[in-house]
Amino acid sequence: MSDLLAARSQMAVSLAFHIVFAVAGIAMPVLMAIAEGLWLRRHHPVDLELARRWSRGVAILFAVGAVSGTVLSFELGLLWPRFMAFAGPIIGMPFSLEGFAFFLEAIFLGIYLYGWERVPRVVHWLCGIGVAVTGAASGLFVLTANSWMNHPAGFRLVEGRVVDVNPWAAMFHGGWSVECVHMLLAAYLCVGFAVAAIHARELLRDGTNLFHRRALTIALLVGGIAAALQPVSGDASAKLAARTQPAKLAAMEGQFESEPAAPLRIGGIPDERAERTRGAIEIPGALSWLAYGDPRATIRGLKAWPREDRPPTAVVHVAFQIMVGSGVLLLALSILALVRRRTLFESRRLLTAIALGGWLGFVALEAGWTVTEVGRQPWIVYGILRTADSVTPMPGLMAPFLLFTFLYLFLAGIVGALLRRHVFASPRLPAS
């Protein structure tokens, strides 16, 4: 494995690990605040128990998210010093803002977790909402930085030197809101469904347990609303990619030829050597229509770029299929649960479907990040700086890659065991 590949792999592992905790930090507080809000309204003990249990989950996930996020902020310099020397001033602004949002989030969370008995109840609840809001804000800020790597703006290059930097223009360029909305919805979607999956599994064993019933309802509501909105946001993301990153769109669709009325491919494996995608179901003209609103519009295929400027097509196409497929299944699951809402808790088949399918949100999340990150290759800053040109000269990068991989695998196992025991296990509640 080359040092470049080791560095990319370490970054991928770190991001794939951190993103799970980051989305939990964004979306779990919403669930927790809803439960506590319900308790403040109706004083049913099950809501308070839920808020307390979920807050323990937030505590564990937030701590691991905070430290793995710290690792990422250092890794930018450890692995990609030349990228940071170039881009640091341009994208530092959102990271500075994120610093403050994260700060407030840590403070609100500290009060929330340790202040149950110390602050007035409404203040406590407001701190929970504060965690949710600042969590979403810090996510948004980091996303604007990532989105800048896809759509670099806010500076000019003169003879290889960066001039006329405008950090606000770099942050709020044309595409930031599209990526941010897509990712925030993804956070609510995958956390909502994962929590629903866990409680549905408990309901299969303990069907009348009010704790799990209430939990499932809240989680499905949050996940379902996000699932319903996500296709709209996904469509906007694809249209943006068509405009600003045509090579990424071509890779997502396995489109090698430049042609009018390009088909939408469902499934299939792109063969990069033969430059064609095999085994896909093709819907004629649908890609042109989705990308430009015109079924006869011309789509630029990958052959329009020299080979060294193309992203790894097979990875991007397959990841994109997985993301969209998972999203569609989750949307179907949401609609089914909505239609059958009166008999939801009695239907073993539906509960089983939620218990198994709820995890697809995280599958979609990881696949989606694969699409956006691998799809941007070979660039680290699209069209400006190549990933290969920004890696550190440090040799032996295999060692830290393996180190962090094992560390994160190990931690993931522990977190899973802890959550299972202390957050999602059936509580003993007073009969009510």
Place this chain on the structure above:
Amino acid sequence: MTYATLVAVALVASLVIYALGGGADFGGGVWDLLAAGPRAGRQRETIAHAIGPIWEANHVWLILAIVLLFTCFPAAFAAIGTALHIPITVLLVGIVLRGSAFTFRSYGLEPGHVQERWGRVFAWASLVSPIMLGVTLGAISSGTLGMDPASGQVRTDFISSWCASFPFAVGFLALALFAYLAAVYLTLETEDDDLRDDFRKRALIAWEISAVLAIVALALARHGAPLIFDGLMRRPALLVCTGLIGLAALSALARRRYAAARWLAAAQVALTVSGWALAQYPAIVPPDLTITTASAPEPVVRAVLEVLVVGALLLFPALFYLFRIFKSGGRREEGSPGYPTE
């Protein structure tokens, strides 16, 4: 004063606050590791109770410092990240293990011995991380991270600049100072006189070890970090002032004036960290990168300063509220309207 200098001041300030808060949290872990005697269990409980609500907020100061560094002094960040890859990686592993182990332990993995094992991980990680933080800062100050004018990259063999006596002296000094701070703070975290005496004894020992290590580091700086050494020698008032405040803290501890000792110890550590920064001013990564040569374009630096001011207006009231809730005597207020104890 230029905008870049102001940002550098903010960067040092966040490092100082990190040392006072986050540093003491690491120090708490060290005392967890060294808990001994008939009250070992209760020492550990007090430590966990003291750092639980605040360590994550304290930790953010380090992230803020890093973000300010890479936004406003990107060349310095790139040079540090490249040449000091190894100690920083170890520091990161320590940070990850410390934070997760502390949380895992708090949320009680059963059976007891598993929980205890996480307690060990928390404690050892709390020991390693401050050393590596100190090694990194010491290596930066040693003046060995020169820039290659042709490529604009740092000249380094990735090892020799940090694997030397001066950086490690700074590493152990950081560890001793953090442990000292923690022990002083902990005297105020308990109502129990015996327990308080345990922490007082530890604070006194840590004070002595810090003093010895500070002198060792200063002596090694003569050859290991000549720039720092000259900078300090040119400012004898700074050295004397730090020493006097240290002695005052020692005397307050000896006379059991714990509240005064807390402020004096904090001032002592704050002066040590800012003295280090002042000694290498205006260099950020000596010898080549200074506040001026490493600075980002001015519009960026100015915008970051504006954000810092607005952010501080939001942040400080919230921080104040957090510390008032958890650090004002630790007692529940009469007739508190919160939730009943679980």
